[in-house]
Amino acid sequence: MPLNKDFFKDVYDVARLIPRGRVTSYGAIAKYLGIGRASRMVGWAMNSAGSQKKHVPAHRVVNRNGMLSGKHHFSTPYMMQELLEKEGIKVKKDKVVDFEKLFWDPAKELKL
DNA sequence: AATGTGACATACC
DNA sequence: TGGTATGCCACAT
Numbered sequence: 001m002p003l004n005k006d007f008f009k010d011v012y013d014v015a016r017l018i019p020r021g022r023v024t025s026y027g028a029i030a031k032y033l034g035i036g037r038a039s040r041m042v043g044w045a046m047n048s049a050g051s052q053k054k055h056v057p058a059h060r061v062v063n064r065n066g067m068l069s070g071k072h073h074f075s076t077p078y079m080m081q082e083l084l085e086k087e088g089i090k091v092k093k094d095k096v097v098d099f100e101k102l103f104w105d106p107a108k109e110l111k112l
Numbered sequence: 113a114a115t116g117t118g119a120c121a122t123a124c125c
Numbered sequence: 126t127g128g129t130a131t132g133c134c135a136c137a138t
Contacts, residue, residue, distance in 0.1 A: 007135075026120055030134095038134040043119035063120060070119030093126075117137085125129085 007033065011045035012052055014106050018060040021087045022104035023096055025064050032106040047073060059083040066099030 014029050026042040035041060042061070049056035059080040063069040071080040071094065081091045090097035 030120085035134070037121085037132085039120040040118050040133075041120090041135050044117090044136075046119055049119095058119075061119080064122085068119090073119050115138085118135100121131105121133085123129105123131085125127105 007035070007041065008045040008048060011042055012049060012054070012056045014110075015046070015049070015056050015058060015061055016054070017106065017110065018057055018104055021089060021102070023060045023062055023066070023084070023089065023099065023102050024104045024106060025062060025066075027064055028103075028105050028107060029061065032110065043070065046070060057083075060087075060104075062096055062099075066096035066103075068094045068096070 010033050011029060014032060018024055025039075026046075027036070027039040029042045030036050030039040033042075046056070046058045046061060049058050058070060059068075059074070061070070068080050068084075068091065071077050074080050081094070084091050084096065089102060096102060
């Protein structure tokens with residue numbers, strides 16, 4: 001287990017920074033953290049998100065197409081979509097509607 | 113060091 | 126929409 005590695009911690013941190021009603025992608029987070037091509041690790045980090053003390057809005061993190069690729073890892077496959085719709089995000093066929101509009105890029109929003 | 117793995121990304125069918 | 130295949134890189138064993 002990764003325990004509290006800095007990398008994972010950063011991933012959770014960025015995930016928590018995602019504004020309500022917005023979404024981002026694994027690749028975007030990876031890029032922001034400087035590991036651009038290791039987007040897989042972001043997803044893996046999310047897998048451990050559940051074991052974190054603080055809640056991590058993993059439902060706001062989707063793949064590059066805006067598809068809820070990680071829904072299967074929640075308590076129930078519906079949960080992810082439910083949470084998103086609860087924030088005003090519409091989901092159709094496991095894909096975020098207006099993903100481009102709702103997309104929140106940490107590398108862009110958090111850069112100084 | 114080597115091998116296996118993955119909530120990705122991209123390409124192709 | 127779905128499946129397969131390849132590249133990618135950090136982590137686990």
